[in-house]
Structure formats: C-alpha cells, structure tokens
Amino acid sequence: MGWKISDLKPHKLNATVFEDLNKRRFEELKTDIAERGLQQPLEIKSDGTIITGHLRWKAVKALGWAEIPEKLVRIRKDIEDDESKVVEELVLDNVLRRQLSELQIGEAVKILKPIYEKRAETKMLAGKKDPEVNLPQGKRAPQTTDLIASK
Numbered sequence: 280m281g282w283k284i285s286d287l288k289p290h291k292l293n294a295t296v297f298e299d300l301n302k303r304r305f306e307e308l309k310t311d312i313a314e315r316g317l318q319q320p321l322e323i324k325s326d327g328t329i330i331t332g333h334l335r336w337k338a339v340k341a342l343g344w345a346e347i348p349e350k351l352v353r354i355r356k357d358i359e360d361d362e363s364k365v366v367e368e369l370v371l372d373n374v375l376r377r378q379l380s381e382l383q384i385g386e387a388v389k390i391l392k393p394i395y396e397k398r399a400e401t402k403m404l405a406g407k408k409d410p411e412v413n414l415p416q417g418k419r420a421p422q423t424t425d426l427i428a429s430k
Contacts, residue, residue, distance in 0.1 A: 281351070289336070293329070293333045296390065305334075320352055322368065330355055366390065
C-alpha cells in the first residue's frame with residue numbers, strides 16, 4: 280500500500296519560487312526514475328502536502344504511476360505544525376538539489392532570512408547566546424547573502 284498520486288498536492292510556495300525543469304531535464308528525470316525507481320523519498324505533511332520532492336512527484340505522475348510506495352514517502356509530523364520549518368525544508372531542499380540561477384538563490388535567501396532572524400530573536404529573548412557575541416570587536420558573522428555574493 281502506498282500514497283495515491285492524486286492524494287498528494289504541491290506546497291503553494293514551491294511553484295511561486297522554483298520553476299519547473301525545462302523539457303529536456305524533465306525527460307531525463309523521468310527516464311532516470313523509470314530505469315532506477317525513486318531513489319529519495321518524498322517528504323510530506325499528513326494531509327498530503329508535498330514538502331520536498333515536487334519534481335519527482337510530477338515525474339512519477341507523468342510516468343503514469345497510480346501511487347508511490349509507502350517506503351518512499353516520509354510523513355514529517357515533526358515539523359508539519361510549524362510552517363516556518365516546512366518552508367525552510369522546502370527551500371533548502373531545492374537549493375541543495377537543483378542547479379538554480381543566481382536570481383532563484385536570491386529569492387531563496389529572501390525567504391529564509393526572516394525565518395532565521397525570528398529564530399535568532401527568539402533564542403536571544405530566551406537567554407541563549409547569539410554566535411556574533413563571541414566575535415572580535417567590530418566584526419560580524421558572515422551573512423548568507425555575503426556568502427552568495429562572494430561566489
């Protein structure tokens with residue numbers, strides 16, 4: 280028993296930030312899955328919303344699969360109630376797995392920055408140290424945007 284393809288749905292953020300593959304690359308993905316099967320599980324919420332694996336889902340759907348085997352779907356109950364963690368997983372998965380344009384990476388950074396700022400603020404209010412506190416006077420920790428700009 281598995282997850283019916285029709286019971287899975289894309290996360291609303293995915294299509295607004297990350298483009299589909301071009302036709303040639305999508306065909307390559309479909310061929311790879313047809314020959315080797317899914318190598319990485321999709322991560323979803325309990326309601327079937329896809330967190331990671333949107334392109335793999337589209338590929339198996341295009342291949343005519345009726346369902347994805349249960350062992351290839353991971354339900355992320357540990358984060359599904361925290362949308363910021365869901366968004367973080369979705370964005371980081373795309374950044375790490377795909378060959379994104381500089382513009383797409385910039386969009387990803389814009390999405391992650393407020394999540395990380397809020398998390399840092401929450402930690403500081405709880406009395407946890409900010410890593411920048413331990414830096415030499417006048418120095419600041421490199422920001423994600425600094426790291427990307429240096430490439």
